[in-house]
Amino acid sequence: MRKLLLLSTSVLQNGKYLEYASDVIKSFFTENGVSKIVFIPYAAHDHDAYERKVKDAFSEFGLELNSIHKSGNQLSTIKEAQGFFVGGGNTFLLLKTLYDLNLLEAIRDRVVQDGVPYMGASAGTNLATVNICTTNDMPIVHPTSLDALGFLPFNINPHYLDPDPNSKHMGETRETRISEYHGIPNVCSPPVLGLREGSWLQVKDDQILLKGCIPNQCARLFIRGQIPKEHEVNSDLSFLLKM
């Protein structure tokens, strides 16, 4: 079982936090009978401030949300959670904290075995995949492993950005970085979905739908040894579960 809503970004330019996806978020939780969400704030340093921001947004959606960092017993909180939201920030910090607190397995069990809805944005979206090897973040801390929750057997690159033909900058483009991942000898690195800002995945069990609010800017799929391919809104990407 898996019910996932995975956003590339939390904010679109000039928008308020999560505003562009408010209808989708409301539907995702209410259609699954969830009115009270457990928030995982560990991608940021200031958990209190992060909770306030996210609580405000969710309360406008008519949803109650509480951050796990205030729970006296985090493991019980996870075991009783109706739904999860894992926010963006630094992906290394998020993963390391969850390893340190020994919470990954419990979240995984709730989502995979009990069908508890999981929403991620940016770092929270990376966390839902096989590993965090395609994060854009700096390794400001060193997690035990790069393996993540593994709800999806492939990688996502959130905030995917096309090369700028006018740039004079010689740092690697996003596409080059992904090709380095796919170039590791003797390792079958999984596909990478470059999810542009304003796009998201809706996953229900074995169905993956690509959604987005910016026309012709949805996602670019990188499969080892193949030419990258564009996918548009409403594409069915369920085939990625069988690769």
Add this chain to the structure above:
Amino acid sequence: MRKLLLLSTSVLQNGKYLEYASDVIKSFFTENGVSKIVFIPYAAHDHDAYERKVKDAFSEFGLELNSIHKSGNQLSTIKEAQGFFVGGGNTFLLLKTLYDLNLLEAIRDRVVQDGVPYMGASAGTNLATVNICTTNDMPIVHPTSLDALGFLPFNINPHYLDPDPNSKHMGETRETRISEYHGIPNVCSPPVLGLREGSWLQVKDDQILLKGCIPNQCARLFIRGQIPKEHEVNSDLSFLLKM
């Protein structure tokens, strides 16, 4: 002892590999009596192709260069090296390979104890610093540790890029990423020098000089708890050794 030449980038736009820094590279090695350089290719997957490219450039500078990956005894090659060049690519891959081959200590000894000149570009520049926490690369592999050669007690962010005021992209800017590094609670993260493309450091023992070929585009220094500060060509940054 330390004799270092640390470039932000290997290539400037429309230029050939290392061309913009050719005079500096020639002086760095010849003034130190070095005519034969050991190349560390491990930031890339294809070591043979990488060696060919770098060998060609160095031969135009009148310098002989051979890649360590072809050595039958890499430890001896390091112990006998007159000079090192560590090229760019993926910093995680570079560091992991050097940990796996158990070569870091030997390189460190040669440079620190024996005064062997070390040149780095991009990932090779990250490697010369305290750790790779401020690389721009994707964690395509997982090194044992993020600790690097530690010739300098601070961090460098190569290919440093200013925020684009016209960008609609909501991914973190480089400055935001560095502030996440400096925001880790209860950890005194070291200064980060944002080294723009076309800039480099020349280090001789306790003197660090900032150099660059693009006016007003040299480097931006981030110190935890302070306002970031611009530094121009010929700035003396030796104070960073005492922080």
